[in-house]
Amino acid sequence: MFSIMVVEDDNNTRRLTADVLEENGYKAVTAKNGLEALEIMDEKHIDLIIMDVMMPVMDGYELTSQLRRAECNIPILMVTAKEALSDKKKGFITGADDYMVKPVDEEEMLLRISALLRRSRIANDHKITAGETVFDYDTLTVINKDKKTELPLKEFMLIYKLLSYPNKIFTRRQLMDEIWDMATDTDERTVDVHINRLRERFKDNSDFDIITVRGLGYKAVKNGE
Template sequence: MNILVVEDDPSVRTLVKAVLEHNGNSVSTAETAHDGQTMAVENDYEMIVLDLGLPDGDGYEVCKHLRDEGITTPVLVLSGEQETDVKVKCLKVGADDYLTKPFNTEELLARMEAIKRRTESSGDQLLTCGELKVDLLKREFMVNNEKVQLTNNEFNLLVYFLKNKNRIITQEELAEKVWDIHFDTQTNYINVYISYLRKKIREYTETDYIETIRKKGFTFRCE
């Protein structure tokens, strides 16, 4: 993969670059939020490893800016913060996963591989449900032949729903299977993202495909 590492700590940056290159990846690096953001916009990377604490800004803003610009490159956040709300905030601004420092390099590689699996196409290229169509290869979503812009997290959530349509899916299952993270079941994170996805679908159709099953989870209804 062609990977961008945005990290101001030289020891961490050197380690991550060495590990990734040893595993056959091409790695570019940046030390500031400005440089990382610019490089991510101007180049076609397959993944971004992004530190939260940068000298001229923070990873939250970098990630949010990239998503606002329509850049869907998967982002793995690195940070010394361990609190759940920090992880949730990262995912809300568009990050695909979160790894706490200090970390084991094997876990770094495993999480990146998990992100890659979730974002690459697998099985059939097209998933359909009523007026909805998802092209896994192009990572495109259409409703009634109109293209709908989704963030990476929204797209991955929709794909999981379509692959598991017409059955009850719990919040815990969505957290684990879509984001590969175990959340406190009291967090509102899953509901927020389902709300985002439901709202975008309803802009193009009157059909409400996502049904909330009280005290159980959600069902994506497809006839």
């Protein structure tokens, strides 16, 4: 489970954001300002930060700047009422990875969080193991019993995404938004095409299965776990 810190001085906004995260499978950690966030990070592992800009004691710009100076590459999503280009520019210059303007659309926020976490996982060179099968993101290869197979990019990203969250159901739209980009015009049926290709490719592999959840989407199951 990913731990996401919400740094926000408004009690209601902080609580509401934390509730949304918890309802969508994340562990929420909260802080009232940048200084409190740094203190918490000394004791807890955090995978991503959602932070307000205007806060007492230490604002979002200073918190981001301090983290980047310390070579902390944790993904940062700034959320603020400031929508001027100069404010966004300052946020990105200090080291923010993404920027949203209040009032925040919850669904869009979750999509942005998912995309930031995905990019972070790629940067951290994660490998996934299912039985005797190893998926290596660096090389887009699948290794099974000394046999190495390189997959096309979209196929690899699709199976890697599903196996990153075994037993979790993803809708076609979610998979499209994350793997084919939110702005893509590609039809959602392309997910079905890639799923069929993966099933054919791994039809003799008993380490995992890709399951169709009728009316919802797809999930991957690691066998024997």
